[in-house]
Amino acid sequence: MSLKALAASAGFLFALLSGVVAGAEEFNIFLKTTPRIELLRPFADPATLSLLVTRADGRPVAQGKVAIVIDAPKPGNFMSTDFPLVEGSRLLELVLPLRRGRAEWKYLFPIRGTYRLSVNFVAADGQGTFKDFPISVLEKRQKWLWLGLFCAGLFLIGFIAGRIFTTPARGGMKAALLALSLAVVGSVDGHDPPSPTQAVSNPQSALEIDGAAVGMLTTLRWRPTDTPVVNRQLSLTIIHLEKRKTMFAVDRVAVASEFDLKFHYPDGAEYRVNAVAEAPGQAPVRAEQLVAVTGIEPAMMAQISALSFFLAVIALGLAAGRLSFRYRHRC
Amino acid sequence: MERTLVTWLGFSLSERLSFLIKSGVFLSICGATLFVALASSYPAVHDTLHNVRHALAVVPCH
Numbered sequence A: 001m002s003l004k005a006l007a008a009s010a011g012f013l014f015a016l017l018s019g020v021v022a023g024a025e026e027f028n029i030f031l032k033t034t035p036r037i038e039l040l041r042p043f044a045d046p047a048t049l050s051l052l053v054t055r056a057d058g059r060p061v062a063q064g065k066v067a068i069v070i071d072a073p074k075p076g077n078f079m080s081t082d083f084p085l086v087e088g089s090r091l092l093e094l095v096l097p098l099r100r101g102r103a104e105w106k107y108l109f110p111i112r113g114t115y116r117l118s119v120n121f122v123a124a125d126g127q128g129t130f131k132d133f134p135i136s137v138l139e140k141r142q143k144w145l146w147l148g149l150f151c152a153g154l155f156l157i158g159f160i161a162g163r164i165f166t167t168p169a170r171g172g173m174k175a176a177l178l179a180l181s182l183a184v185v186g187s188v189d190g191h192d193p194p195s196p197t198q199a200v201s202n203p204q205s206a207l208e209i210d211g212a213a214v215g216m217l218t219t220l221r222w223r224p225t226d227t228p229v230v231n232r233q234l235s236l237t238i239i240h241l242e243k244r245k246t247m248f249a250v251d252r253v254a255v256a257s258e259f260d261l262k263f264h265y266p267d268g269a270e271y272r273v274n275a276v277a278e279a280p281g282q283a284p285v286r287a288e289q290l291v292a293v294t295g296i297e298p299a300m301m302a303q304i305s306a307l308s309f310f311l312a313v314i315a316l317g318l319a320a321g322r323l324s325f326r327y328r329h330r331c
Numbered sequence B: 001m002e003r004t005l006v007t008w009l010g011f012s013l014s015e016r017l018s019f020l021i022k023s024g025v026f027l028s029i030c031g032a033t034l035f036v037a038l039a040s041s042y043p044a045v046h047d048t049l050h051n052v053r054h055a056l057a058v059v060p061c062h
Helices: A003-023 A141-166 A172-182 A300-330 B002-009 B015-038 B043-055
Strands: A027-034 A047-055 A064-071 A090-097 A102-107 A113-123 A128-137 A198-201 A205-209 A218-224 A232-240 A245-255 A259-263 A270-278 A285-292
Touching: A027 A113, A027 A128, A047 A064, A047 A113, A064 A102, A090 A102, A090 A245, A141 A300, A141 B015, A141 B043, A205 A270, A205 A285, A218 A232, A218 A270, A218 A285, A232 A259, A245 A259, A245 A270, A300 B015, B015 B043
Parallel strands: none
Antiparallel strands: A027 A047, A047 A102, A064 A090, A064 A113, A090 A259, A102 A245, A113 A128, A198 A285, A205 A218, A218 A259, A232 A245, A232 A270, A270 A285
């Protein structure tokens, strides 16, 4: 091949590739959380998550929608969280339309760890982009404090027992003290018994919620039963009744026909789902449904790891008590 | 109690072995107590200690 032909081929290829790149528009997706990610805590207050989709020049996209997926943190190697069935599972799937390039919803993160928020943006002309956001949620300090105090108590019990067992028993007083120290007193506040799922008021629109159980996504569907309205806006809230916390909420989302949501209820308790549909010139239409989520016992392995840890703390206390007793009697 | 057992069985244990046996029994009792308190699904126990389980951050609950 001559040099001229080679140069012409290279030029043609360059022009072709330049055209393809120019045709595929670039989008940017930005995430903002309120409060900031560093301040998020599990089962505290719901976080407001906002997505902003812009074009390459920084202007928000006019139309489009985002498919949102939230995956829970992966299980730890040894210790589990207090909701082991949530670990490594999918927590949320929904599609939100963009309003001036933005989509916003509220979500309460149930456990500590690094979540993965996947956003798939599709513009009105079919172009799109995909982005993953890691969201790290730290455990509440208060819980670590309680765990530390509990372990200190177990260590003390082991320490006292270690000293008693090292010396010949000298009467009932020490045994009585030991028995007393073994007594565990907990605060009294449990679950209320769940009631079956029931629609409280559902006159004009329908909320359909599949049977909910911990460890799986549950489909929630809202669809109007009255005449179709183009500019309908839907507000939907999922509330944990026992803890009185909002688990998920969207506010005034434009809905053409129906709204689908897949939500993972993190614990076996009772939830209330509220939906309010508003349309211009019409009275708001409300729907409400109670959901009793079936709880599932965690795997024995997750429980054994925690119990083994606590027993190890007691054994450490036993050894420390024995060493302390022998050291004192040597001196 | 230990002396009674020694008299009854007719042999004596070394102090170290005695400590290990007593510690083993003690840890078994502690393990059973912790299991009932923190891992059992018996409703009366679970509901009473539900908040304690969650407060400890590493104890799994449903």
